[in-house]
Amino acid sequence: MFDQLSDRLQATLSDVRSRGKLSESDVDAAMREIRLALLEADVNFKVVKSFTKTLKERCLGADVMGSLDPGQQVVKIVNEELTGLMGGVGSELAFANSGPTVILMAGLQGSGKTTACAKLARYLRENGKKDVALAACDVYRPAAVDQLVTVGGRVGAHVYEKGTDADPVEIAGWALDQAKAERRDVLIVDTAGRLHIDTDLMEELTKIRKRIQPHDVLLVVDAMTGQDAVGVAESFAEAAEFDGVVMSKLDGDARGGAALSVKAVTGKPILFASTGEKLEAFDRFHPDRMASRILGMGDVLSLIEKAEQQIDEKQALDLEQKLRKNQFTLEDMLQQMRQVRKMGPLSGILGMLPGMGAMKQLKNADVDEGQLDRVEAIILSMTPEERANPGIIKGSRRKRIANGSGVRPQNVNQLIKQFDQMRKLMRHVASGKTPDQQQLAAMMGGAPRPKVRRR
Amino acid sequence: MQARLIELLAEVAGTARAPIDLSNEPAVLLMVGVNGTGKTTTIGKIAWHLSKEFGLSVVLAAGDTYRAAAAEQLAEWADRAGAELVRSEEGADPGAVAFDAVEAARARGADVVIIDTAGRLHTQDNLMEELAKVRRVIGKQLPGAPHETLLSIDATTGQNGLRQAKVFAEAVAVDGVVLTKLDGTAKGGIVLAIADELQIPVKLIGTGETLEDLRPFDPTDFANALLAEG
Numbered sequence: 001m002f003d004q005l006s007d008r009l010q011a012t013l014s015d016v017r018s019r020g021k022l023s024e025s026d027v028d029a030a031m032r033e034i035r036l037a038l039l040e041a042d043v044n045f046k047v048v049k050s051f052t053k054t055l056k057e058r059c060l061g062a063d064v065m066g067s068l069d070p071g072q073q074v075v076k077i078v079n080e081e082l083t084g085l086m087g088g089v090g091s092e093l094a095f096a097n098s099g100p101t102v103i104l105m106a107g108l109q110g111s112g113k114t115t116a117c118a119k120l121a122r123y124l125r126e127n128g129k130k131d132v133a134l135a136a137c138d139v140y141r142p143a144a145v146d147q148l149v150t151v152g153g154r155v156g157a158h159v160y161e162k163g164t165d166a167d168p169v170e171i172a173g174w175a176l177d178q179a180k181a182e183r184r185d186v187l188i189v190d191t192a193g194r195l196h197i198d199t200d201l202m203e204e205l206t207k208i209r210k211r212i213q214p215h216d217v218l219l220v221v222d223a224m225t226g227q228d229a230v231g232v233a234e235s236f237a238e239a240a241e242f243d244g245v246v247m248s249k250l251d252g253d254a255r256g257g258a259a260l261s262v263k264a265v266t267g268k269p270i271l272f273a274s275t276g277e278k279l280e281a282f283d284r285f286h287p288d289r290m291a292s293r294i295l296g297m298g299d300v301l302s303l304i305e306k307a308e309q310q311i312d313e314k315q316a317l318d319l320e321q322k323l324r325k326n327q328f329t330l331e332d333m334l335q336q337m338r339q340v341r342k343m344g345p346l347s348g349i350l351g352m353l354p355g356m357g358a359m360k361q362l363k364n365a366d367v368d369e370g371q372l373d374r375v376e377a378i379i380l381s382m383t384p385e386e387r388a389n390p391g392i393i394k395g396s397r398r399k400r401i402a403n404g405s406g407v408r409p410q411n412v413n414q415l416i417k418q419f420d421q422m423r424k425l426m427r428h429v430a431s432g433k434t435p436d437q438q439q440l441a442a443m444m445g446g447a448p449r450p451k452v453r454r455r
Numbered sequence: 456m457q458a459r460l461i462e463l464l465a466e467v468a469g470t471a472r473a474p475i476d477l478s479n480e481p482a483v484l485l486m487v488g489v490n491g492t493g494k495t496t497t498i499g500k501i502a503w504h505l506s507k508e509f510g511l512s513v514v515l516a517a518g519d520t521y522r523a524a525a526a527e528q529l530a531e532w533a534d535r536a537g538a539e540l541v542r543s544e545e546g547a548d549p550g551a552v553a554f555d556a557v558e559a560a561r562a563r564g565a566d567v568v569i570i571d572t573a574g575r576l577h578t579q580d581n582l583m584e585e586l587a588k589v590r591r592v593i594g595k596q597l598p599g600a601p602h603e604t605l606l607s608i609d610a611t612t613g614q615n616g617l618r619q620a621k622v623f624a625e626a627v628a629v630d631g632v633v634l635t636k637l638d639g640t641a642k643g644g645i646v647l648a649i650a651d652e653l654q655i656p657v658k659l660i661g662t663g664e665t666l667e668d669l670r671p672f673d674p675t676d677f678a679n680a681l682l683a684e685g
Contacts, residue, residue, distance in 0.1 A: 042613035109636060109664075110491025110609060140664065142499075142531030143524040150523035195639045222491065226613020228641040249490060252576040253618060277521070277579075370581050 027059045030074065042257030044230045047085075047264040055081050085260055086287035091244065091269040094215045100133075100179040100187045102212050106205055106240045107220035108232060109193030112248035114144060116220050116274055117190045118151035119282035120246070123272070125156060130185035135175030136161035137168040137208065138192035148190050155279055158184070168192070169207045176212045189214070196235030206239050217242040218271065221258055223250045229258035230265045237266045244271035247285060251275040328423060330387040334379045337372060377405035378415050390416045461678040468657065469674035470650040475631065475658055476602050477505075481514070481560040483568045483593060483600035485553075487586060487627055488607035489619055490574030493635035495525065497607055497661055498569050499532025500669035506537050511566035516556030517542035518549040518589065521573040529571055535666060539565070549573065549585065550592035557596040570601070577622035587626045605658065607633045610643035620649040631658035634672065638662045642681050 031052050038048045058077045095101045103120070105113045121132040134152045136159055138144035145161050152159040160175035172189050179187040189212065194201035209217065219242040221229060236242055247259050250273045259270055273285040322328050379387060381404030386393055393401065393416060402409040476482065484501070486494045498515060505511045515533045517540060519525035526542045533540040541556035553570045560568040572589060575582035593600050606629045608616050623629050634643045637660050646657050657672040 040614060042615070108611065108639070110493060112491055141528070143528035146524035146527045147522070154523075195636070197640060222609070222611070224489070224609075224613060224615040224619075225611050226616075226641070226645065228611045228613075228639070231640050232611070249576060251578065252489070252615065253578045257613060277582075370584065 024060060027056060027074075031056050031059075034078070038257065038260070041260070042226045042229070044227055044257070044261035044265065047230075047261045051081065051085060051264070082260075083288045086263055086270060086285075091271060093271060094243070096215050100176070100184045101130075101216070102176060102179075102214040103186065103188045104191070104209060104212065104214040104217045104240070105189060105220060105246075106191055106217065106236060106242065107193060108195065108222070109141075111193065111220045111222045112246075112274060113193060113220045114138070114147050114190055115151065115279075116218075116246050116248060116272075116282070117148065117188050118155050118157070119274055119279055120218075120272065121152065121157040121186075121188055122155035122279050123282050124186055128185075131183075132186040132188060133158040133160060133175070133179050133182070133184040135159075135172055135179075135187060135189040137171050137175075138190055139164040139166065139168055139171070140192040144190075144192065151279065157188075158182075160187075168204060169211050172208045173211045187212075196232045196239075202235065202239040209240060216244065218244050218246050219262075219268070220246045220248055221262060223247050223256050223258060224252060225258040230261050233262045233266045233268075237268070242266075242268060244269050246270075246272045246274060248274040251281065328426060330379050330382065330390055330419060331384070333419060333422070334376065334387075337376065341369075341372065374405070374407055374411065375415060378402075378407060378412055381405040390419060457682065461675065461682060464647065464678035464681060465674040467647050467651050468672075468677050471654045471656045472674070473631070473656060473658075475605075477511075477567060479599065479602050481557070481565050481568050481597075482602050483557060483560075483570070483597060485570045485572070485590060485593065485601035485604045485627065486607065486633075487572050487604060487623055487629070488574060489576055489609075492574065492607040492609040492612075493633075493661055494574060494607045495519070495528050495532065495571055496664065497605075497633050497635060497659070497669065498529065498571050499536060500661065500666055501659070502532065502538040502567075502569060503536035503666040504669060505567055512563075513538035514556055514560040514563075514565045514568045515540050516552050516568060516570040518552045518556075518571045519573040520545055520547045520549050520552060525571070525573065538569075539563075550589045553589050553593050554596050557593055557600065561597065577619050583622065583626045586623075590627045603630050604628060605631050605633050606655070607635050607661075608643070608646065608649070609641075610634055610636045611639065611641040612643075612645055614645065616645035617648045617652065620653055620655055624653055624655060629655055631656055633657075633659045633661060635661035638668070643677075644681055646677075647681075 035048055035052045038051065039045060055078065059074050105117055107113050117134055121134060124130040124132050134148055134157050136145045136148045145164060149159045149161060160178050162171050162174065168191065175189065176187060191205060191208065194205065196202065217240050219233065219236050219240065245262055245268055247270050263269055270285040273283055275281045322332060378401060381401045386397065398409045398412050401412050486498050488494050502513045502515055506513050513536065515529055515538050517526035517529045520543060530540050541552060541559050543552045549572060556568050556570060572586060575586065577583060590601060604627050606620060606623050608619065620629065620632065632646055632649060632655055634646055634657050637643060649655050650657065660670050660672050662668045662670065
C-alpha cells in the first residue's frame, strides 16, 4: 500500500545506514530525499515541512551523532516520528456507559461511508459481541438506502430506514429512539456524501450531530486523496467535530499521504483501515505497525494476529505430524492454501513480512490469485485416492482432471511436479537440512536457475 | 506571465483532444474506474444529456453486479434520463450483462449503449482481468465496440491518479477521462500528468449531483481554475 514511499525511504535510509559517521551534510541530503518522498506520496506540503524540520533536529542531536551506529539511530528516529505523525499509540472508540453507543459517519462522496458502516458493524459484532444497528440517513444518492439495507443484512445488523422522503435529521433522531427502545449496543449512522464547501449539507450534518449526540464521529477518508485532504479534514472538523478517521481503499497502491496529513492537521487519529472489497477487510489502524511497514521492517504483529484468528491449532498440529512423517498429500496442500487465503489477499500478507518490500522479484512476481484458484480447481477435480497418491495420475486420469477443472493437461502435470518438489524440500527440512535457493525457486514456480559454481 | 502560464497549461491539458465518438449505430460506451469515483452518476448524466438534449435513444447496462444496490442506483438514473435499463441479478457475470445490453440495443435500433462496471482498485489484477474480459465480450457482440471507454477520475485524487489511468489504460484502452467532483475545492491537477504522460484527454467534467452537472472539458477554463487562488 505505501509501497513507493517505503521504497524511497528505504533506499535513503540504507544509504545512511551504510555510513559509520554522519556529517551534517549527510543528514541534509537524507532529509531532502525524505521530503521528496513524502511530497510524492501526497503528504500535505506544510506537514512535510514541519516533519522534516523536527526530524532533522533530532537527527543532529548529540545522541545520534555521538553514537557508534548513527545510521541505525536515524532509522529509529524516522520510525518514531512517522508513528507519531500517524497518531502515536493506537486510540480507541469511545463507548457509552449506558444505552446505545452512537457512531456518526461522515465524508465526501465516494469515500466509502456506506461500506465502512457495514464493515464497522461487522467488526464490532465480531470483536466486541455487540448488537449493532445501522441508520440510513443518505436520502440523496439513488439506492443508497437499499445498499445499506443489503450490506447491513449481510453483516447481521438491523437497519433503521424511512426511505428517501424523510428528513435525514429526523431519521437519525428516530433511529436513536428505536435503538434505545430495542436496547441495541451500538447505532452507526450513515450519512450522505457531501462536499465540505456545501454549506447547506454541512449545516445538516451539524444538525444531525446535535440531535443524536454521538459518542464518536468518524470521518471516512479515501487513501488516494491528494493535497485536498487537509482542507476537507479541516472543514469536517468544524462541522462534524469528528473524533477519528477511517482510511478507506488502503488496499490500493496509493502512497497514503492523506493518512499522514489528516492526523497532523486535525490532531485526530486514524482509528480504522479498510483494505479490501470483502466486508471482513477492515481492521484497527496501527500507526506504529504502519510506520515499520513503510520502512520495510514488516508488520509481523498483524500477521501473527491474522494467523491466530484463522488457523485452527489442531489442524496445524496434524499438519506438522504429517510433515515430519512425510505424509503430506495434495489434500493437505489444499487445506493449507485455503487457510492462508482466509487471511486475505496474498499480496497483503507478503507485504507484512519483513524485508519483502525489498525483494523486488517477489513484488514483481504479482501474486496471482487466479492461479491459486486454478490449483484449487485442479485438486478438487481429483479423487481422494489421487490426492493421496498423485503418482497414479497418468494419461486418462490426467485428461479427466484437466477437463474437470477447465485447464490443460500440462497444468495438471505442472502442479504435480511442483508438489513433488515441495515434498522433497520438506523432507530436507524435516531432516534438518536447509533447502538451497534453487529448490526454493522451483517451489515458487519459477524456473530453476543454473547453479553458480563456487570458487 | 500568468497568461502565458495558463496558455502552456491549457496546451498540456488539451493534449490528444477528441470528441466522444457517437457515430456508430449503436455507439457503445464503457465506463470504468476506481470505487467511488462517480461512474454510475456520470452515466446517469450522460444518458440524460443524450436523450433529452440530442433526442437519442439510450440503453444502460448495469454491469456493476458486485456492489449492493448498484443496479437499483443505475435504475433510478435510467428512469430520470428516460433510458432503458438492462440488468441481471447481483453476482451475475458483468460480461453477460454487457453482452445482453449491446444485443438488446442492436435489436431495438437504439442509438447509444452505456455500460456501467463495478468500481475496482487498479491493483487488483483479477478484477482488472475481469474488466478486460468485459471489453472483449462487447467486441465479440459488436466488432469495433466499445467505441469509447471512459475512465472516471475523482478530482480529489492525488498522485495515484496517474497510476490508475496507466493500469486501466493497459487493461481496457481508455479513450478519455471524466473528471468528477470538480465542484469541490480540488482542482484535479493530476489529469495534466495523465494527458501529458499517457496522451489520454479529459473529455467531460462532473460538477455536481444533478443531471445537468456535466460539461465538456475546456482546457483554458481548467488552466485558469488551476492557477486561481483558493
